[in-house]
Amino acid sequence: MSGMASPVIFWVLAVVTVGAGLAVALTRNIVHSALFLVLTFIGTAGFFMLLEADFLAAVQILIYAGGVSVLLVFGVMLTRHGNIKLSNPLNRYKITGGIVAALLLLLTGGLILYSEWEVSPEALREQESTVSAIAVSMLSEYVIPFEAAALLLLVALIGAVLLAKGVKHSK
């Protein structure tokens, strides 16, 4: 992104993303909630793009924004009852919820404020790709977490197949 426009784009994105995030929690209709979630994810992808992490932005859209449609289907299938307007109710744990949220805010906020951020001394060159850098570090430095994630996914896949297949009852 060229220098002049990026603060404008940042603030537009920030307002949209945070607003959509709030709407996810506050909307009573679960389908609307899920749709606002898509908007939040797309906003996040916009931030990645602003930071010149174009590969991450595309991954964000593919995995999250694209994948949400599946979530939406589940939302529709599992919660559809008489009145859709009450499908995403607010619960009554106001104090507990408040404490948990405050603690989480303190934790993440503290970490953000007190960690030392590395600022790249020069902007990424126009045609330089982040893809190969990610690929190399994924298959060298972080190969064990990468394989562990692959294993986890495999377990989930086999679990899903078993669940879908069901248990045969012998008579």
Added chain:
Amino acid sequence: MESLFINIGNLCREKVVELTEVLNLPEAFAGYFMVLIYAIAILTFVLLNAIVLVYLERKIAAYLQQRLGPNRVGPRGILQSLADVVKLLGKEDIIPRAADKWIFRLAAVLVIVPTVMVYAVIPFGKDMIAVDLNIGIFYFIAISSTATIALLMAGWGSNNKYSLLGSMRVVAQMVSYEIPLVFSMLGVIMIAGSLQMSDIVAAQKDMWFIVFQPVAFLIFIIAATAELNRGPFDLPEGEQEIIAGPFTEYSGMRYALFFTAEYANLISTSAIAATLFLGGPSGPWLPSWMWFLIKVYAMILFFMWIRWTIPRIRIDHLMKLNWKFLVPLSLVNIFVTGVALKLFSGW
């Protein structure tokens, strides 16, 4: 002829730069205006081709079924699509009373957004890519994966059981077939060693990738047909079962938007097939953009031929075909490609 459109683009750029100087705007605005001009050019291309394709599809369907097809409006019915557009524009915009109104309205607009966005990375000719992203093909995959959301919104917002059933089918089908589609592209990407469209085209200078990746091409064609919701995989709108799926409640211009999106997706998918497997816009004698159009239309005609030849598949067969045949096959293809690449390039 070769650089006809590039010259037009350069002319526009000159004029825009002059204009920003006259209006005393910052230099960056010239860039924004150029983006706008590219967007308008792409939209024009999409809409014009969609109109042509509607006529083409009806004629081809008719000939394959030994009918005449549209033959009343203009010579050989060539103005039929134009008449239809006028009719659709004039139709009343009906929104069902029980519909989720905002979602119903938004869906018809949102369906066209990812459809047009993917055109940014399509190489229409030599040096004729609007944005030559370094993640080009991955951008295409990511953006087109969001197309399901609009169709799901349409089905949900209509508040009609056939629409909802149709949109459930859309999600099931498009999410599943995305996997072999991406995997089949992976073989090409492995050989080209890049996600950038211009690199992929350049890598096919000596030989088209369809020769190295025939299996991937086959998987791509099948998966793309399913992604486009075209026959034999047109279950989301299977007329005999669920009327028109997510589009059941739509009429007038909103329906036309879904229709346009469908044909625009057909063009972009054919363009991707031409770029990945048929050498993109390269060819002898003719200018590159003309070669690209020829290849794209060859792919489109192929898709139409399939649609009107093969009857609709059953939904459980559809899932079985994907998970038990296409996904394993595409994984094997990736493996074989990797081994072959290593063997030929040396350890």
